[in-house]
Amino acid sequence: MTTDPRPLFARAAEQAAALIGTVRAEQLGRPTPCSEFDVRTLLSHLTGGARRIAVVAEGGDAVAAPPFAEDVSDDGWAVAYDEARIRAVKAWAGDDRLDAVVRLPFGEMPGRAALSAYVMETVTHTWDLSEALGRPLALDPELAEFALTVGHRMLPDEQRDERTPFGSARPAPEGAGAYDRLAAWLGREPLSRA
Template identity: 70%
Template sequence: MNTVHTAQPDPRPVYARATAQAAALIKTVRPEQLTGPTPCAEFDVRTLLSHVVGGTRRIAVVGEGGDGLAVRPFADEVTDDAWTAAYDDIVVRVLAAWADDARLTAPVRVPWGEVPGRAALSGYVMELVAHTWDLSEALDRPLELDPELAEFALAAAHRALPEAERGAEFPFDSARPAPEGAGAYERLAAWLGRMPLSRA
């Protein structure tokens, strides 16, 4: 038995909450904000939305037993007036794909290797919550974010990225020091090498 993975909590309720939070934030995006910067230097708001929808589609396919690596992690076909509908639709699909308990122990292929479904979905909680913070920063923080989701994502980030220094093979920069008294989202962002736009 792999005690590292079986000791992890069921990520599905947390992932469902994270998708609801992301959906609420996506609904606030105004057309003139789509070309604005985000804490992901290579993404503007439009590209970040494309990545969130595409990444959710990828983990839906993984949950359905398909090859997530065959799914492009961007949704370039979505028009600017359809981001809310596109995300809402893929959330229905991803939650249904992971409803079966057997998906948590089945081995799946994700960009960082073959892992049990529980570990894969936990990794996508980390990604979604981090990108929700990115989007919130880009939109000037229109909604209050749930700190419990960031705490879960930070624990997943420490498992996935235990070392602070990272090379070019990682999709995250080396960790930055978090400000004194930082909240959960600031600590998550710092561990993933990000900083608020106001400090960038």
């Protein structure tokens, strides 16, 4: 993968932050297409993921970084995610991190690949959140196309097993847009069809 994922990560994280800013307290218990997460748990995972990818760029141990933000109150998700997003974007600013080998919970890889994986994760979970909230904002299709390319490369369907955090690929509806194709590749289904 030769694309510099930093501008895409920044856009994906900004898109997630805008959507997180729309969440109301009464929506926190809603289900999401990520069946084990309600909205509150998804916000915790998005925030924890942004913190984790910042730790990676800062040279820390991503395996030790918690995948969930357990220290955020229900009214603090927008601020907590924004702080994590800004920290991650700043941490990845140096070119040296792109080719350095980093360690993630799912293996070692060049920083470029690791950050690309987090673009995919951020974009996918943003779609999950959007579905749970009734699609309040338009999502950037270019980000979904990039995430889908990463998903095809890093998560071939035939290699997924019970440890893979995404389900088996599903067929996308005919004429599906980029987000619906991404969701289908990662085993998700829109809530309206689930």
